[in-house]
Amino acid sequence: MAVNLLDFDLEGLTAFCEGLGEKRFRAVQLYRWIHQKGESDFGRMSDLAKSLRDKLAGVAEVRALPLMSEHRSADGTVKWLFDVGGGNAVEAVFIPEDDRGTLCVSSQAGCAVGCRFCSTGHQGFSRNLGSGEIVAQLWFAEHRLRQRLALPAGVRAIDNVVMMGMGEPLQNYAALVPALRTMLSDHAYGLSRRRVTVSTSGVVPMIDRLREDCPVALAVSLHAPNDALRDSLVPLNRKYPLQELLAACQRYLAAAPRDFITFEYCMLDGVNDTPELAHELVRLVQGQAAASRALGRISCKLNLIPFNPFTASGLKRSPRERVLAFAQVLQDAGIVTTIRKTRGDDIDAACGQLAGEVQDRTNARERLAARRDVIPIATVGGVS
Ligand code: SAH
Ligand code: SF4
Numbered sequence: 001m002a003v004n005l006l007d008f009d010l011e012g013l014t015a016f017c018e019g020l021g022e023k024r025f026r027a028v029q030l031y032r033w034i035h036q037k038g039e040s041d042f043g044r045m046s047d048l049a050k051s052l053r054d055k056l057a058g059v060a061e062v063r064a065l066p067l068m069s070e071h072r073s074a075d076g077t078v079k080w081l082f083d084v085g086g087g088n089a090v091e092a093v094f095i096p097e098d099d100r101g102t103l104c105v106s107s108q109a110g111c112a113v114g115c116r117f118c119s120t121g122h123q124g125f126s127r128n129l130g131s132g133e134i135v136a137q138l139w140f141a142e143h144r145l146r147q148r149l150a151l152p153a154g155v156r157a158i159d160n161v162v163m164m165g166m167g168e169p170l171q172n173y174a175a176l177v178p179a180l181r182t183m184l185s186d187h188a189y190g191l192s193r194r195r196v197t198v199s200t201s202g203v204v205p206m207i208d209r210l211r212e213d214c215p216v217a218l219a220v221s222l223h224a225p226n227d228a229l230r231d232s233l234v235p236l237n238r239k240y241p242l243q244e245l246l247a248a249c250q251r252y253l254a255a256a257p258r259d260f261i262t263f264e265y266c267m268l269d270g271v272n273d274t275p276e277l278a279h280e281l282v283r284l285v286q287g288q289a290a291a292s293r294a295l296g297r298i299s300c301k302l303n304l305i306p307f308n309p310f311t312a313s314g315l316k317r318s319p320r321e322r323v324l325a326f327a328q329v330l331q332d333a334g335i336v337t338t339i340r341k342t343r344g345d346d347i348d349a350a351c352g353q354l355a356g357e358v359q360d361r362t363n364a365r366e367r368l369a370a371r372r373d374v375i376p377i378a379t380v381g382g383v384s
Contacts, residue, residue, distance in 0.1 A: 002061040003059060005060050006062060006064075006139060010031050011181075013027045013030060014028075016060075020056075020059075028187055032188075033048075035139065039062075040062035042056045063132060065082035066083040067080060067081070073344040073346050075344065080094075084133060088126045090108075090133075090137075090166050091106060093165065094157075100159050100195075101145070101156075101159055102158070103158045103161050105137045106165030107165070107169040107176060109125075110124050110125045110127075111167045111171075112168070113168050115223075116315070117266050117268055117307055117315055119310045122310075128172040129167070130175050133175075138183065145157035156189070160191070160195045161183055161189075161197070169198050170198065170200045170207065170210065171206075173206050177214050180214045181214060198216055201220075202240050207252055215255055218249070219264055219303070223272060224237075225289070226289075229271075249300075253298070261298060261301075263285070265305065266305045267305065269319065270316070273326055277326075281330065282333040285300050301335070302336070304339045306323060323339055
């Protein structure tokens, strides 16, 4: 099979071009064509020598992920479902906001961590995505949106990427890092280090490696202020309990002292949403709990996520007033706290929801086509 050039960061592409007997700067030109212009046809890369274009056409390709469906929410959120083979699908979600455009990207088909409140976790693990498959989500979304919105040359549609789609990115580390480097490269998407976020359920050794290899913004899915409760929600906690996780967070911050960690906390009715737990959370991040005393206060923000329910979980979303009361406790303690807006509710744009349906069904395409919120790909018009 032809080599997929989306798999390479600039260093990898340079090595590949050198292997073809080409000069290093050719790799920069090629990388720019692919990522800045969204070009996949070597024949149209006009400033590359004809001999190189022919050579590339023989051995390489820019392999996009096959698109299965596109869903557009009334609030402007767009969700794409991609076929990754073997009956599996992954999703990417574009979330437009006043001041930025965010793309939520998947790193795996399914997930092995198995968090109780996560539909991706309930599916189990199918496989890791390759670097090219991670980058392909951004490549596709960026260029599709630019075209549709008729953005002038040099204007980006996406300036913020969060690795918060399906999968645990730090359990697919080898593929993740080249993909992150392409997101950050000035010759590709040119995103700032603070506008690329890796979200993890807490794979401690890989948090340390990320700090050394590619220190982008870090979000840690906390969901509980003590080990007993977190063990029951995030099974990985039994392997890397809170004390170790928070120590890794402090090491991450030590490398970039002006940064902060975003702690995510999914609000589950009657499970982790009481005022007592909010106070316990304050003590934890302020270095006053047993698990954090040796570590001191952690520079962090809290992001409360209203739970997106699915039947198999047996869990419910916390009522709004409980979420507000929880947030108040944190805020009163001086912790910057946000409550995530639920976007794209009408198209199931939350973590793993739709792809979960697809995996279980043989005639996925027919069922998708029958859904009211699905726009057949052939008739998609402009982003509203
Ligand atoms: N595996 C990584 C990243 C993907 S999940 C992680 O766990 O951090 C991205 C975020 O969505 C996590 O914070 C996760 O806890 C949250 N999430 C998962 N299922 C959810 C659900 N049903 N409702 C709300 N948030 C959910
Ligand atoms: Fe995996 Fe994250 Fe879902 Fe947990 S919340 S099962 S780590 S994708």
